[in-house]
Amino acid sequence: MTSFNGSNNGNMHNGNGTNGNGANGKVKQNALRVIPLGGLHEIGKNTCVFEYGDDLMLVDAGLAFPSDGMHGVNVVMPDTSYLKENQKRIRGMIVTHGHEDHIGGIAHHLKNFNIPVIYGPRLALAMLTGKMEEAGVMDRTTLQTVAPRDVVKVGQHFSVEFIRNTHSMADSFSLAITTPVGTIIFTGDFKFDHTPVDGEHFDMARLAHHGEQGVLCLFSDSTNAEVPGFCPPERSVFPSLDRHIAQAEGRVIITTFASSIHRVAMILELALKNGRKVSLLGRSMLNVIAKARELGYMRAPDDLFVPIKQIRDLPDRETLLLMTGSQGEPLAALSRISRGEHPQVQVKPSDTIIFSASPIPGNTISVVNTVDRLMMLGAKVIYGKGEGIHVSGHGFQEDQKLMLALTKPKYFVPVHGEHRMLVCHSKTAQSMGVPADNILIIDNGDVVELTADSISKGDPVKAGIELLDASRNGIVDARVLKERQQLAEDGVITLLAVISTDGVMAAPPRVNLRGVVTTADPRKLSLWAEREITWVLENRWNQLSRNTGGKTPDIDWVGVQREVELGLQRRLRRELQVEPLIICLVQPAPAGSPAYKGRADAEPDNRPAPRNGRREAPRAQQQPRPAAASASAAPRQAPVAASASVAAAAAEPELAGRVRRRRSGAAG
Numbered sequence: 001m002t003s004f005n006g007s008n009n010g011n012m013h014n015g016n017g018t019n020g021n022g023a024n025g026k027v028k029q030n031a032l033r034v035i036p037l038g039g040l041h042e043i044g045k046n047t048c049v050f051e052y053g054d055d056l057m058l059v060d061a062g063l064a065f066p067s068d069g070m071h072g073v074n075v076v077m078p079d080t081s082y083l084k085e086n087q088k089r090i091r092g093m094i095v096t097h098g099h100e101d102h103i104g105g106i107a108h109h110l111k112n113f114n115i116p117v118i119y120g121p122r123l124a125l126a127m128l129t130g131k132m133e134e135a136g137v138m139d140r141t142t143l144q145t146v147a148p149r150d151v152v153k154v155g156q157h158f159s160v161e162f163i164r165n166t167h168s169m170a171d172s173f174s175l176a177i178t179t180p181v182g183t184i185i186f187t188g189d190f191k192f193d194h195t196p197v198d199g200e201h202f203d204m205a206r207l208a209h210h211g212e213q214g215v216l217c218l219f220s221d222s223t224n225a226e227v228p229g230f231c232p233p234e235r236s237v238f239p240s241l242d243r244h245i246a247q248a249e250g251r252v253i254i255t256t257f258a259s260s261i262h263r264v265a266m267i268l269e270l271a272l273k274n275g276r277k278v279s280l281l282g283r284s285m286l287n288v289i290a291k292a293r294e295l296g297y298m299r300a301p302d303d304l305f306v307p308i309k310q311i312r313d314l315p316d317r318e319t320l321l322l323m324t325g326s327q328g329e330p331l332a333a334l335s336r337i338s339r340g341e342h343p344q345v346q347v348k349p350s351d352t353i354i355f356s357a358s359p360i361p362g363n364t365i366s367v368v369n370t371v372d373r374l375m376m377l378g379a380k381v382i383y384g385k386g387e388g389i390h391v392s393g394h395g396f397q398e399d400q401k402l403m404l405a406l407t408k409p410k411y412f413v414p415v416h417g418e419h420r421m422l423v424c425h426s427k428t429a430q431s432m433g434v435p436a437d438n439i440l441i442i443d444n445g446d447v448v449e450l451t452a453d454s455i456s457k458g459d460p461v462k463a464g465i466e467l468l469d470a471s472r473n474g475i476v477d478a479r480v481l482k483e484r485q486q487l488a489e490d491g492v493i494t495l496l497a498v499i500s501t502d503g504v505m506a507a508p509p510r511v512n513l514r515g516v517v518t519t520a521d522p523r524k525l526s527l528w529a530e531r532e533i534t535w536v537l538e539n540r541w542n543q544l545s546r547n548t549g550g551k552t553p554d555i556d557w558v559g560v561q562r563e564v565e566l567g568l569q570r571r572l573r574r575e576l577q578v579e580p581l582i583i584c585l586v587q588p589a590p591a592g593s594p595a596y597k598g599r600a601d602a603e604p605d606n607r608p609a610p611r612n613g614r615r616e617a618p619r620a621q622q623q624p625r626p627a628a629a630s631a632s633a634a635p636r637q638a639p640v641a642a643s644a645s646v647a648a649a650a651a652e653p654e655l656a657g658r659v660r661r662r663r664s665g666a667a668g
């Protein structure tokens with residue numbers, strides 16, 4: 001393989017020895033730094049940085065799926081601020097295999113920074129190409145396909161050997177990374193499958209070779225660290241699937257991960273064997289199978305496949321539908337079918353539906369709900385453990401021990417797992433003779449510093465999450481997510497206030513509720529809104545309105561809105577224990593507008609907690625202001641964002657009407 005060159009370009013100024021990483025200079029010299037930005041304390045978005053001197057190398061960049069409460073979020077990415085800050089030092093990237101939790105982030109990241117070269121297996125890079133074309137980032141990197149035992153040089157300090165391993169995805173690799181401090185074995189996702197479906201065996205000889213030469217540190221897949229024994233081979237599901245398909249009276253509907261290439265290959269083989277034609281449903285199922293067949297990872301005759309529209313012409317006993325939805329994803333084919341929302345497929349009582357996958361933690365509830373719905377429609381549903389229709393792609397404890405035995409590492413870092421899995425894996429390593437002091441359990445953003453005779457944690461770097469909406473372009477930031485959660489849980493209150501440019505409330509506030517459940521009298525809400533506005537005018541107006549010497553005072557209307565929103569929010573939290581989203585819109589009125597006195601002062605103010613002791617601010621304070629208001633200024637425009645909605649809010653009669661009635665009532 002050609003090695004990527006140019007590692008010194010543009011880095012000559014960086015003579016201060018801080019690696020230019022923007023940290024506080026507390027970087028251990030001559031240490032290898034390994035920094036996971038994702039994949040720890042979770043299953044998903046595996047993204048790992050290797051650094052030495054001025055070289056930075058990435059290993060995988062995946063995505064994760066949203067958890068409950070992440071409304072409207074399509075995928076979850078790691079925060080890549082660290083990579084953006086250090087993009088000049090990125091020398092290249094290594095991809096271990098084509099699962100979404102390892103390659104799903106790459107196309108997105110390439111919009112933010114270039115990666116000079118990406119080395120990876122043929123199948124993974126073929127899948128990545130599709131994503132990059134879609135994102136329009138083909139020119140941001142160079143893709144280089146590798147074969148087993150290839151060694152590539154990345155920057156000046158890394159050379160990476162690709163070691164064939166076995167996993168649920170075809171064409172998967174473990175890595176032996178040679179660095180100035182020693183050799184690192186990075187397992188990637190693996191299990192020891194001695195009878196792989198595609199005949200590609202785990203290259204244990206290479207692992208043992210490195211073990212003999214001396215491995216400084218092992219970074220190993222912890223997914224099934226809690227499960228005793230050896231992981232059964234992928235091939236072991238074949239007889240059970242065969243039996244269920246053979247026994248099916250009507251159609252067979254199977255769902256699995258499209259990327260579980262071996263599983264899909266077996267299902268196609270079984271369809272052929274049982275004389276059933278296959279229809280594929282779901283975009284990823286169609287894409288992955290097309291790619292895998294094109295590259296020769298799956299062999300199936302063309303006439304095995306029939307489009308979904310034509311399969312209805314065949315007898316049910318001669319059909320098999322293979323589709324997405326094994327995780328209960330709401331938009332996937334099987335989920336839609338279970339809700340009766342699929343345009344082409346309706347469940348029949350004679351259907352046999354097989355879930356050949358187990359739910360990723362977090363998806364369990366949506367999966368069982370889908371199973372329930374399918375059963376209620378009368379279908380025979382085969383799912384869960386004990387049916388022999390699914391095995392994991394990740395090794396169990398004995399697989400993990402075998403990895404430790406072959407590589408004999410001095411130091412050990414469990415990765416790719418939730419916290420308890422990492423702890424469990426570290427116990428396994430200790431039982432194999434790795435001293436507890438030589439093991440680090442780390443989190444995303446932690447920095448593992450390795451020298452030939454030490455392992456330690458350095459100062460962490462920024463890590464976190466970035467949430468992408470359905471377009472995969474828009475970022476759902478923390479504020480947006482919080483607002484969506486408020487909307488979903490407590491609804492929204494809009495509040496229209498008319499305030500003159502000299503700081504006088506010129507009309508009663510209009511309050512609207514949407515999705516807010518409260519026992520409070522709506523009049524009380526209006527009253528509270530009035531009080532907050534009055535409070536802000538009395539206590540904050542001086543800061544928010546600056547008379548810059550011009551004809552009109554410079555008023556921070558957004559600040560006024562924000563203050564009212566915060567005050568009302570605090571009050572609702574305190575009084576009603578609800579936290580709706582509050583949107584205050586201010587409509588500016590000309591200076592000298594007649595003041596609306598309202599009822600805020602007509603009733604005793606029961607506010608329990610005066611703020612800043614300024615509650616007693618006398619109304620008299622409001623009196624001197626008209627001096628500034630004497631300027632014959634036209635009202636300033638309300639903030640743009642607000643002005644469009646003002647009309648809408650003003651048009652809402654519901655509460656405004658009540659406020660008016662209340663006023664007339666008060667007058668009478």
Ligand SMILES: [Zn+2]
Nearest residue numbers: 099167169189
């Ligand atoms: Zn994987």
Ligand SMILES: [Zn+2]
Nearest residue numbers: 099101102189
């Ligand atoms: Zn993975």
